[in-house]
Amino acid sequence: MNAISDAVADCTEFSEKLREQFISAMGNAATGVTVVGTDGEGGRFAQTVSAMCSVSADPPTVLVCVNRRSPIVAATEINRSFSVNVLAANQAQVADTFAGRPEAGEPYDFGCASWTTLRTGAPVLLESSATFDCRLVDVVESGTHRLFLGAVETTRVKPVDPLLYRARQYGRCLPLGA
Ligand SMILES: Cc1cc2nc3c(=O)[nH]c(=O)nc-3n(C[C@H](O)[C@H](O)[C@H](O)COP(=O)(O)O)c2cc1C
Numbered sequence: 648m649n650a651i652s653d654a655v656a657d658c659t660e661f662s663e664k665l666r667e668q669f670i671s672a673m674g675n676a677a678t679g680v681t682v683v684g685t686d687g688e689g690g691r692f693a694q695t696v697s698a699m700c701s702v703s704a705d706p707p708t709v710l711v712c713v714n715r716r717s718p719i720v721a722a723t724e725i726n727r728s729f730s731v732n733v734l735a736a737n738q739a740q741v742a743d744t745f746a747g748r749p750e751a752g753e754p755y756d757f758g759c760a761s762w763t764t765l766r767t768g769a770p771v772l773l774e775s776s777a778t779f780d781c782r783l784v785d786v787v788e789s790g791t792h793r794l795f796l797g798a799v800e801t802t803r804v805k806p807v808d809p810l811l812y813r814a815r816q817y818g819r820c821l822p823l824g825a
Contacts, residue, residue: 677813682732682745683711684762684770689725692718693757693770695746697812698792699731707799709779712792720793727783728767729797732775736808736819741772766800778803 684693698712709731713720723729734742740749740759747754761773765780772778781797788794811818 674814677811677818680734680738680742680810680812680817681711682734682741682772682775683713683719683723683729684732684772685719685723685726685729686764686768686770687722687726687728689722690718691757691770692722693745693755694719695742696731699733702796707779707802708784709781709797709799711795711797712789713795714791715788715793716791723783723795724786726769728769729781729783729795730765730767730769730771731779731781731797732772733777734772734810735774735776735805736810738772738774738810739817742810742812742817765803771803774805774807775803776805776807776809 678697679699681696681699682693683696685691694713694717696711696713700710702708702710711731743749744752744754744756744759749759752759757770762770763773765771765778767780767782769780771780779797779799780801781799783795784798785796786793787796808819811820
């Protein structure tokens with residue numbers, strides 16, 4: 648190998664190592680789990696997404712990050728609306744269904760849970776612990792993902808424990824001192 652191909656190999660090795668370190672560190676970051684849903688001319692889709700956060704309360708805005716290969720991405724851009732359903736602790740099966748890897752039943756089967764709609768027409772999970780019903784207001788491209796910014800039109804809350812995810816395992820909240 649010459650000096651240039653050695654340098655390219657070193658660089659590739661470094662970026663692969665950094666990618667592995669990133670995935671391992673991110674796996675240690677506990678998150679809630681949501682199912683993002685959309686419906687309309689672009690079709691009805693839902694997908695499990697942990698990359699969700701609040702952006703602003705004035706005006707109420709949320710952000711979700713979805714791999715651009717997911718079919719929900721094109722559908723959301725056509726439908727111009729989406730829901731973010733924060734899963735309850737007893738909805739791990741719903742999370743696995745909309746991650747395409749259910750223990751029982753079919754992947755992405757809407758029949759695994761009960762749904763309704765609010766303002767935008769996006770599918771809303773009846774048993775989720777919170778829902779944000781959003782109009783799509785902005786799309787940002789970053790790496791392999793599309794970042795969807797949603798203006799929240801209405802919300803829904805159910806006072807139940809949320810589902811958590813860390814190190815590829817689901818869990819639930821345990822208050823300190825309990
Ligand atoms: C707990 C959990 C969280 C996830 N979070 C995200 C996410 O934030 N963004 C995303 O694009 N995919 C996320 N995924 C992956 C997708 O839900 C789905 O598994 C992935 O698109 C692969 O689908 P496929 O194998 O049917 O193509 C998550 C999966 C799980 C189980």
